Amino acid sequence: MLIRRNRHAESPEREVTDPGLYLRRREFVTGAGAALVLAACGPADDPMAEAKAEATTGAGVETTPFEKATHYNNYYEFGTDKEDPSENAGQLVTRPWSVAIEGEVAKPGTIDLEDLIKPSAVEERIYRMRCVEAWSMVIPWRGVPLKDVLARLEPTSRARYVAFTTLLRPEQMPGQRRRVLEWPYREGLRMDEAMNTLPLLVTGMYGRDLPNQNGAPLRLVVPWKYGFKGIKSIVSIRLTETQPETAWNVAAPDEYGFYANVNPEVDHPRWSQKRERRIGEFSKRPTLMFNGYGDQVAALYAGMDLQKNF
Numbered sequence: 283m284l285i286r287r288n289r290h291a292e293s294p295e296r297e298v299t300d301p302g303l304y305l306r307r308r309e310f311v312t313g314a315g316a317a318l319v320l321a322a323c324g325p326a327d328d329p330m331a332e333a334k335a336e337a338t339t340g341a342g343v344e345t346t347p348f349e350k351a352t353h354y355n356n357y358y359e360f361g362t363d364k365e366d367p368s369e370n371a372g373q374l375v376t377r378p379w380s381v382a383i384e385g386e387v388a389k390p391g392t393i394d395l396e397d398l399i400k401p402s403a404v405e406e407r408i409y410r411m412r413c414v415e416a417w418s419m420v421i422p423w424r425g426v427p428l429k430d431v432l433a434r435l436e437p438t439s440r441a442r443y444v445a446f447t448t449l450l451r452p453e454q455m456p457g458q459r460r461r462v463l464e465w466p467y468r469e470g471l472r473m474d475e476a477m478n479t480l481p482l483l484v485t486g487m488y489g490r491d492l493p494n495q496n497g498a499p500l501r502l503v504v505p506w507k508y509g510f511k512g513i514k515s516i517v518s519i520r521l522t523e524t525q526p527e528t529a530w531n532v533a534a535p536d537e538y539g540f541y542a543n544v545n546p547e548v549d550h551p552r553w554s555q556k557r558e559r560r561i562g563e564f565s566k567r568p569t570l571m572f573n574g575y576g577d578q579v580a581a582l583y584a585g586m587d588l589q590k591n592f
């Protein structure tokens with residue numbers, strides 16, 4: 283069960299709620315995927331209520347503190363240290379913003395971000411995020427289902443993949459002045475993965491607009507895949523017949539596959555993927571196949587060798 287909260291149905295106060303207060307409400311993610319329980323704004327300090335919620339939701343967990351989610355980032359366009367994006371991304375100008383719609387679609391062209399998002403109902407969804415570096419967070423995102431946006435673009439019968447590109451603007455993205463990766467950052471999904479209900483095109487988090495360091499004004503979130511699939515500051519969406527190149531796969535094909543499904547059985551050459559550190563916790567926890575979203579996505583890979591297609 284996914285509780286969908288339509289933005290327009292929310293009280294205006296909600297928009298100005300201090301994120302700290304917002305976070306004090308208890309929010310839990312179940313072990314079984316996108317399903318989420320937003321426990322009513324009951325007393326946050328009632329240990330019994332918390333224990334009960336944990337019991338009913340299985341691997342229930344609180345959302346990661348906003349401070350952590352916005353100051354421990356990977357966004358190499360702004361530097362490779364975790365604090366670099368929060369320090370450097372403020373200079374990125376994110377309005378106006380348009381997205382190029384390219385390739386196998388009925389009407390290629392350029393569309394204003396607002397017009398791309400507007401026809402869809404904005405939702406808030408709490409997802410686990412697992413980085414390939416073996417840390418994880420739980421983040422309340424705000425966005426629209428990728429599948430809704432793609433359907434509106436009217437893919438042709440030849441469209442088998444969708445490719446995304448990040449902004450290339452070295453004047454405002456100091457990390458792009460060094461060849462850490464082949465810029466611009468690129469990512470992609472197979473069309474049936476993209477049409478699954480889980481992937482979100484994200485414009486906000488923690489009930490507010492997306493901070494620049496988290497990929498403003500538009501980023502992708504694919505919760506059953508490693509975090510690097512969640513490409514930030516998207517300027518182009520291209521539907522293709524063949525599997526697109528992706529930045530990390532081009533940089534190190536033995537380390538980062540195209541699929542990048544969270545998989546505790548396939549280790550990265552430099553680190554095990556069996557366990558992860560949830561940011562804010564002391565001991566490591568086991569990593570779940572497909573990051574715990576197998577119910578919704580395992581069928582996409584029926585018959586595929588996930589050791590080879592990692």
Ligand SMILES: Nc1nc2c(c(=O)[nH]1)N[C@H]1C(S)=C(S)[C@@H](COP(=O)(O)O)O[C@H]1N2
Nearest residue numbers: 355356357358413448467509510512513514
């Ligand atoms: N354009 C771009 N997108 C990116 C990255 C990046 O360096 N550049 N890093 C990826 C990685 S490795 C992760 S784990 C997530 C981190 O998202 P967060 O900083 O919002 O937690 O963004 C992904 N998207």
Ligand SMILES: [Mo]
Nearest residue numbers: 413414509510
């Ligand atoms: Mo990552």
